[in-house]
Amino acid sequence: MSKLRLRIAMSLDGFVAGPNQSVENPLGAGGMRLHEWVFPLRVWRAMHGLEGAEVNESSRVVEESMANIGATIMGRNMFGGHPGPWDPKNPWNGWWGSNPPYHHPVFVLTHYAREPLKLEGGTTFYFVTDGIDAALEQARRAAAGKDVQLAGGAHAARQYFAAGLVDEMLIHLAPTLLGSGERLFQGIANLRGLELVQTVAAPNVTHLKFTKR
Amino acid sequence: MSKLRLRIAMSLDGFVAGPNQSVENPLGAGGMRLHEWVFPLRVWRAMHGLEGAEVNESSRVVEESMANIGATIMGRNMFGGHPGPWDPKNPWNGWWGSNPPYHHPVFVLTHYAREPLKLEGGTTFYFVTDGIDAALEQARRAAAGKDVQLAGGAHAARQYFAAGLVDEMLIHLAPTLLGSGERLFQGIANLRGLELVQTVAAPNVTHLKFTKR
Numbered sequence: 001m002s003k004l005r006l007r008i009a010m011s012l013d014g015f016v017a018g019p020n021q022s023v024e025n026p027l028g029a030g031g032m033r034l035h036e037w038v039f040p041l042r043v044w045r046a047m048h049g050l051e052g053a054e055v056n057e058s059s060r061v062v063e064e065s066m067a068n069i070g071a072t073i074m075g076r077n078m079f080g081g082h083p084g085p086w087d088p089k090n091p092w093n094g095w096w097g098s099n100p101p102y103h104h105p106v107f108v109l110t111h112y113a114r115e116p117l118k119l120e121g122g123t124t125f126y127f128v129t130d131g132i133d134a135a136l137e138q139a140r141r142a143a144a145g146k147d148v149q150l151a152g153g154a155h156a157a158r159q160y161f162a163a164g165l166v167d168e169m170l171i172h173l174a175p176t177l178l179g180s181g182e183r184l185f186q187g188i189a190n191l192r193g194l195e196l197v198q199t200v201a202a203p204n205v206t207h208l209k210f211t212k213r
Numbered sequence: 214m215s216k217l218r219l220r221i222a223m224s225l226d227g228f229v230a231g232p233n234q235s236v237e238n239p240l241g242a243g244g245m246r247l248h249e250w251v252f253p254l255r256v257w258r259a260m261h262g263l264e265g266a267e268v269n270e271s272s273r274v275v276e277e278s279m280a281n282i283g284a285t286i287m288g289r290n291m292f293g294g295h296p297g298p299w300d301p302k303n304p305w306n307g308w309w310g311s312n313p314p315y316h317h318p319v320f321v322l323t324h325y326a327r328e329p330l331k332l333e334g335g336t337t338f339y340f341v342t343d344g345i346d347a348a349l350e351q352a353r354r355a356a357a358g359k360d361v362q363l364a365g366g367a368h369a370a371r372q373y374f375a376a377g378l379v380d381e382m383l384i385h386l387a388p389t390l391l392g393s394g395e396r397l398f399q400g401i402a403n404l405r406g407l408e409l410v411q412t413v414a415a416p417n418v419t420h421l422k423f424t425k426r
Contacts, residue, residue, distance in 0.1 A: 012384075012421075013398040014227040171225075173386075175409035175421065179402025185226040189392025196388035199414030206412045206419060208225075210388065 003167035009034040015178040037205035057202035070143025075156030154182035216380035222247040228391040250418035270415035283356025288369030318355040367395035
């Protein structure tokens, strides 16, 4: 069965975004520190059309996390932090540029309906207004047997997590503190059957993989 | 120079004790889950006079964390959760029993003065009422060149951490959520110069060791 796989970077004090998130600074103050480990990696740079050669213990983790993914779900903030209804005359197409690094269907949880946004390289954003179950069903169908990636942000991740729908969770634990911002596990008191199955130490990050028993 | 070494177990969501801590349940609701990885270990069981033979990746981490320690500092809750002045007629000697597993001087941060409490096996508890700097100074003197262990709980750890006095931090990260309770890093927004230097994966725990650059 197609799995729902959450993959998210988190600080040692439990934050997945810093305070004062905005359209200009979607990760919030200090939030970029959660992702510093990934930027030098060849696997990440190639995905974003950049050169770069670093290969370390994180490389295999990132490669495995991208394997067998047929569709992605994300929250509205992660698509583009859009605060209200879409303006059809001046559409905001998110921060992912003209050729997003997904190359498969992406389902965006939002309160505002919008036509699908087809971009280069095989990425089409679909805007789902009827909740997490509907988004998951559509994403599973689009994934055609492959798994569905839950890309974040915190609010979307928490909703699926609280509903017990996450089958696999990969936390990229950054050895830094943010002090405030968005907590991944705010209001969640147990792992919903997920168990730690793999720990990978790498430069500037520890990867913790959980799966259902 | 003698280092101050914090060693503490923490949940994935950042708690070092669960909610509703009391004299009967000093770790709070669910707090015992943070320590389950240690109970089967031979090194821990021997320290507490119990038999048991398990040796795994945690064993060396625990052994190293106990090496070269000449004194310990702990908060009042960790000594025994005593809520007010000591009763000289009916003294409460904490939860550590008649032969505590320290075997060296232990300095307890408290607001209530008390004569030193000398127990079997080389452990004497000293009650320090004039703050964290005084306790550290006394502990360093008692350690006679060895390092000082900061054993917790959360409040004591945070005070030393916020003051930038922690030279080494070993977090035993338990793959579980507590949802509420005492957060280690509450109100602390940076690591005070500590950097991740070692990650050890072991059954039911990930050990993260930080030191000053």
